[in-house]
Every structure is written in C-alpha cells, then in structure tokens.
Amino acid sequence: MQQVYQYFVLRNVSYGKYSTKYGCDYQLTATTMHHTDRGCTESMLLSTGNSVQHGAGKRDGDEDQSQVTVTSFTMQVAGHVYGKKDKKQGRLGMLHLGAGLILKALQDPPRGTRELQFYQRVFSPTNTDEVTMALRRFMPAYHGTMEFDGVGFLKLENIVEHYTQPCIADVKMGKVTSDPHATPEKAAYEKSKCPSAAILGFQISGMMIYQPDTGQYERVDKIAGHKLTTDNMISEGIGKFFGYPKAIRKDVIEILLSKLLDLQYWFSSQRQYSFYGSSLLIVYEAFICDKDTSSGQSSSSSQSKTCNTTVSPTSKNQGSSESNCQSATCSETLPKIDVRMIDFAHVFPTPVEDSNYLDGLTNLIQHLRLLLEFES
Structure with missing residues (x-):
C-alpha cells in the first residue's frame, strides 16, 4: 500500500x-x-x-x-x-x-x-x-x-515529562472559538461542533484518565467531549477527570484553583490580547505512594498504589522513570498538578478585556468549586 x-x-x-x-x-x-x-x-x-x-x-x-x-x-x-x-x-x-x-x-x-x-x-x-x-x-x-x-x-x-501516571485534559476555552477573521460559514461550523460551549464557556477536547482499578488509561476524545452539556459536565466531564464520584481528588483541585485564580487575575487586568481556540492543558499525578500520609490524600486513598507500582508503558515511553519509595513522587508532600495555556494560532491584539476567554475561565472555576462540595 x-x-x-x-x-x-x-x-x-x-x-x-x-x-x-x-x-x-x-x-x-x-x-x-x-x-x-x-x-x-x-x-x-x-x-x-x-x-x-x-x-x-x-x-x-x-x-x-x-x-x-x-x-x-x-x-x-x-x-x-x-x-x-x-x-x-x-x-x-x-x-x-x-x-x-x-x-x-x-x-x-x-x-x-x-x-x-x-x-x-x-x-x-x-x-x-x-x-x-x-x-x-x-x-x-x-x-x-x-x-x-x-x-x-x-x-x-514537555509538561508531562516527569509524571509517572499523568491524568491529562485539554479544555478549550471561550464561548466563541472562531476568530474575527473567520467566515460566517466557518464560525457557524465551529459553533455547531459543541453547542454547549456557548453556555459553559469551555469544552472538553480530550482527556486521558488513569484508572487505578485496572492500571489502564481511559481516553475521552473530542467527539465525546463535545457532547457534554451543562447537565453532565460534572458527572461525565470535568468531574470524571478528577475522580467523581468515588474518589474526588480535592487535594489536586484546590491547588489547581489557586493557579486558575492567578490566571483569572491576569486576564481581568490585561488589555493586549484576545485568545480564540486556545486551550488549558491540565495535568496531575494519579500515582500516590502508600507511604504518603500527608493531609489531603485521604480523600483519594482508593487511588493509592504500593511503592513498587509498575509505571504504565505510555508514561515510560515519554521519559518517566519507574516509581519506588525513594522516588520524587513518593517524597513529595503536595500532589503534583500543573496547568498551562496552549494553542496560540488565533491570538489577536485588542484594547479591551478578553471577556470571551475570561467568562469561560470563571465558569470552569465555578465547576471546580462545586466538586469540592461533594462528599466522596
């Protein structure tokens, strides 16, 4: 062929x-x-x-x-x-x-x-x-x-380089993802791909979630992500990414919120750029050593693995080393979590607030705060 x-x-x-x-x-x-x-x-x-x-x-x-x-x-x-x-x-x-x-x-x-x-x-x-x-x-x-x-x-x-069992989500931001140069047909097409984004202000473009029970990853592609609505974004979307409903990673969410609030402040104060079709890449470490008894980990004890846990092949392929009790993961007192802005092919100068991105970011923060209120 x-x-x-x-x-x-x-x-x-x-x-x-x-x-x-x-x-x-x-x-x-x-x-x-x-x-x-x-x-x-x-x-x-x-x-x-x-x-x-x-x-x-x-x-x-x-x-x-x-x-x-x-x-x-x-x-x-x-x-x-x-x-x-x-x-x-x-x-x-x-x-x-x-x-x-x-x-x-x-x-x-x-x-x-x-x-x-x-x-x-x-x-x-x-x-x-x-x-x-x-x-x-x-x-x-x-x-x-x-x-x-x-x-x-x-x-x-490479944001995930030093993660053992990374959970990764790509969250596209904004109620409008087509830029000002898009034709009416292109703008309509972009809107039709994920109608709920016009309400939520964000959409799930993809997720990779480590399942401790099976030792495998569950992948959610953009087709499934675009079908999420205001009714199931918690149960099947952003909540699922953080372990809802069985073992919500509240320790991770709390740190993520502090980072997103920092980013929210940047957007609320800057008047230089507007971002269309840009995403937030969220990564957190699913691997937790049993030796780790630091506060905030009790809520996710069901996700804990022993210190000789075998690293998933996908992680090892990207440069991560096999974990043990002497690893950095086991010795850390706080969960490993990172969030970065990615995809800048549609960044344009503007003299006003980028309310399109900012509204979506604010709504994402509200969804994360709701997860903190659930008991698990």
Whole structure:
C-alpha cells in the first residue's frame, strides 16, 4: 500500500495501528516510512530536507539537523495525531524529542505564523513587557524551532515529562472559538461542533484518565467531549477527570484553583490580547505512594498504589522513570498538578478585556468549586 502525503511518502502503513496503537516501531527517512510490529515503543528517524521560511521575519533558535531520533507523543489527548489519515492529509501531530521537549508542527500561514510569533514575543530575552512576561509561567517554555522535510516544528517544554501516571485534559476555552477573521460559514461550523460551549464557556477536547482499578488509561476524545452539556459536565466531564464520584481528588483541585485564580487575575487586568481556540492543558499525578500520609490524600486513598507500582508503558515511553519509595513522587508532600495555556494560532491584539476567554475561565472555576462540595 502506498499513500502520498504533502510532507512524506508513507509505505506499508496500517493506519489503524499507526494512529492509535502503542508498541509499534516505525523508521521514517526523508521520503519513506517502513512499519514493523515488534511490540515495543514507537521510534522514528527523521531526515531533514530543504529549509523553508515559515512566515516573515528572522527565525530564532532554528535548527537543521541531518538526523534526529524522535518518538510519537503518546501523551497527546487532542489535536491532530501524527500520521493519522483524515480529510486534510499530511497534517502532523506532536512528536517526543526527549530531554524534556516535544515538537509541535506549525500550521500553514497565517495560523502557524501567528503562533510562532506569539511564542517568540513572550519568550524573547529582550522582552520587557510585564504583561507578556507574566504569561511565561502559564505557557510551555519555548525552545526555538526545528525543520524536517520543509515542515516547521515548535520545540516546546514537555509538561508531562516527569509524571509517572499523568491524568491529562485539554479544555478549550471561550464561548466563541472562531476568530474575527473567520467566515460566517466557518464560525457557524465551529459553533455547531459543541453547542454547549456557548453556555459553559469551555469544552472538553480530550482527556486521558488513569484508572487505578485496572492500571489502564481511559481516553475521552473530542467527539465525546463535545457532547457534554451543562447537565453532565460534572458527572461525565470535568468531574470524571478528577475522580467523581468515588474518589474526588480535592487535594489536586484546590491547588489547581489557586493557579486558575492567578490566571483569572491576569486576564481581568490585561488589555493586549484576545485568545480564540486556545486551550488549558491540565495535568496531575494519579500515582500516590502508600507511604504518603500527608493531609489531603485521604480523600483519594482508593487511588493509592504500593511503592513498587509498575509505571504504565505510555508514561515510560515519554521519559518517566519507574516509581519506588525513594522516588520524587513518593517524597513529595503536595500532589503534583500543573496547568498551562496552549494553542496560540488565533491570538489577536485588542484594547479591551478578553471577556470571551475570561467568562469561560470563571465558569470552569465555578465547576471546580462545586466538586469540592461533594462528599466522596
């Protein structure tokens, strides 16, 4: 079987396995990919082609490498999956570069150009603007770009690198996700994909939830996430992500709330940017060592695992090490939780408050506060 793509020629690829199955080996050269089922982690060897300019202006931190080994990023919960066949063939998902970094393919201009320039502006060493500098703690760190076969990639901090059993949620923010440049048809289409977002102000684009009873992950894709409504967002959506109804991770929620309130303050005070189609990536550690008796963990005792718990293969593929009683996870007194803003292809200047994002953020905070009131 041969399938021609915009970026690569793929041969002997079973798309079902390629896009969803873990434990398959791939070798990608400049023009071909050969697939072999060998029961281990996915690996790819990418060779660079001709360098191309993505958007206007000087590129910072660009790297052209003749041979770089990367792995497919199995922790991705939303967006375009690497190699997945869809109506827009050739779209690339995220790749795992190692050393705490992932690669995100730049979209075609102007979207990819906007996202690249936004990262460059925020993380520029000469940036002295307090508003954008304050955003750095809410975003994955930017480490320049790389190019493979004419495809530009952002090099970004891998937020889940040091998690053992990460639970991950992609929450797209805003009642309106189409930007001001969208056609009426495009705006209507975006609204139709998730009607409840117009009320909630946010939508679930994907989740990966560790199930301690089975030692497996439950995945919720964007199709299921878009079907969530005001009636079941707690029971099947954001609540489910935090263990509702059996073992709600209130310890995690309390820390997350403090971070979101900090972000809420930033949005309520800034008058520079409006964000459309941007998401919050929420990650927390599901693994809890039995040795840990710190306050706040009792509510989630059913999720505790022994100190010699085997780490899930997906976590180990992304650089996490196997846990034991001497691990950082077991020695920490507070649960590990992080939240970052991601996806900046539709960021626009504005002189007014970004009420679209802010209203959704406020409503998300209210849902989390409701979870704290439940008994479990």
